[in-house]
Amino acid sequence: MSRYPDRTLAATLALVLATATACGTEEAGARLELSAALPDQVPSGATLRLGDPQIQAIVGVSGLDKELADAGITVEWANISGGPQSIQAFRADKLDCSAVADIPSLFAAWTGTSTKIVFQSVTVDPLDHPIYKLGVAPGVNVTSLADLRGKRIAYSAGQAQGALVLRVLQKAGLSQKDVQLVELTSTGDSYVTALGAKAVDVAPISAQYQKLFEAKYPGARTIGTGVRDDASTLYCLTSAVEDEKKAAALKVYVAVRTKAWLWANKHPAEYAKAYFQDTQGLSEADAKAVVEIQGDKGIPATWDNAVKRLQATADLLSTEQKHDKLDVTTLIDRRFEKVQADAAGSDVVTGDAA
Template sequence: MPPPFRSAPRLPGSPLLRRRTFLAATLGVAAAGLAGCAEDDRPTVRLALDAPLPAEVPSGTVLRVGDKELQKAIEYSGQAEKLSFDVSWANISGGPETLEAFRADALDIGSVADIPPIHAAWTGLSTKIVAAKFRQDPINHPIYQLGVAPGAGVASLADLRGKKIAYSPGQAQGALVLRVLHQAGLAKGDVKLVELASTGDVYPTALASRQVDVAPIGGINVKRYLAKYARDGGSTISHGLRDDPGHLYVRAETLEDPAKAAAIREYVQAWARAWVWIEQNPDEWIDRYYVKDQGLSREDGQWLVDNAGVPDIPASWSDVIARHQQTIDLLAKETGNKPLNAADLYDRRYESVGATAFGEGAK
């Protein structure tokens, strides 16, 4: 029997931290600062990135994870109790925070969309994707809608020319904007891109104040924006593109640690089963996570569940990598960065891990 799951203690003003491998963190809406682990904590035996994954996780292994939403699903589903290692949950989300934590050697695994691994490579950090999740009907269940400011006069993608559009480089929302422009036959020079962080309610606020005409907004912000500003002419339009990639990724260096590599394999399995549990237990997920943990109304929680679609964890990454390559090629052209080989961003030793566990269900 694996040892019982133990969460790290909460330190005042910081995420959940554990032991001296995770020294300090102060995270706000717009910035994050993290300190890393000591050099003498690193293993002396390194695992080649093409070597078979170890089957067993050594006693005493700790995995530092930034996966806020699935942390709760893993706990509620009982998967946490089955893990054979300790997890230090970090209150970290989004590409910039995760990348900063990686650079500080303060995080082992992060949950992001498809853009942060690209941005990491372009800024000199080698990372690998170890899990990939999508939605079975991504066009009808998109993650983002294009929010339109009151009076902006945007009813379709054809109306974007000359508009001020919120843009966040290095994040999924920023890449979506470039893809939308490409879809509409527009170049960056045909619009005015306004760089804004996409955290919290920054984009809805920018729309309401007419700082921008258009901004990609997602989650409960879609519902709240329409409820508050539709009467004044605020609206949303569909972008008509796939925007559903969700990945777990890690520093390549972390995968050279045999203990971490084995723990990551086990975590991916728990992560996949937690997605099954969410799908099978929507009412409990709404009550425990959205209402009690996130402080949303039950109506808001139900709206999020209804608009999330059905999760899909593919057994093959071939199509995933091909779509990722298209995104890379577009971003490289639009940003002037060097083209990358999308396959280099994936560790295919983990390719079947999530899919197999997902197929088995929330056991």
């Protein structure tokens, strides 16, 4: 089972959600069967409650927010992303969709929250531009995956970082019994802090925090994992995609979100400033470095490969974490696959990167 945010984070989340929903309760649209075609017209009064901070920054600086406004869509943005926060918000019915890797959709299913993935993107060169590296605490002797034996590794079962750790152990020929997994939810720079305090020896560190970690703690370093990161997704409450108004609005938003990532690929400096510098508080140099580390986001021509990888991950977590077997096709709304591909046009990615 995943660990949820502590009381301080929960209180912050409650404040964010109260702000995001201050406009009041939206009148629900007619029920739309999951097998029905997505509406071509957005009904009046459509509202989306989105935890998608990076895209929020990109659509603002790129001017793509005008497409949402022109379609008559009201977006209530929440400063929420990642599994623990989004699942908590879903359970409180305070959020429609959130940006996550693909692990949270599995944990939502395993913990009784019905969601659908409506967007898939990947790093174009995933092994050349890994989002995560393994942070190694100062004074700890880890220079290769083989050195992980016996080490204390930060681990969050319901987040992408947790699945990454399991895949890294698998690649290294190690089992959970060969290391000490320390349950620790990854929020903000919590893994950086844990490494600096030597509460753990190793932790997955995202691109945003790698330079911070190495600069803040003398002797700190990062090493590559040798495994590819999870896909980047947008997942939504099933009740949202079953609502005619929201489904119609999501069709527009998925297209806009696709254009936003492609815009960011072509305008890395502007993207770095709008999100990592202006929103996350990184310096100009560090913001640009993070965007370079991340690499370009690719929009897949089809979701076939992403579905196969998600099923493999679900099978791994089912075995390693003792969950029920799960057919991941039940978690994916492929009606949005063509919406996304059409919006990308000739910029879709083909091959294994998809």
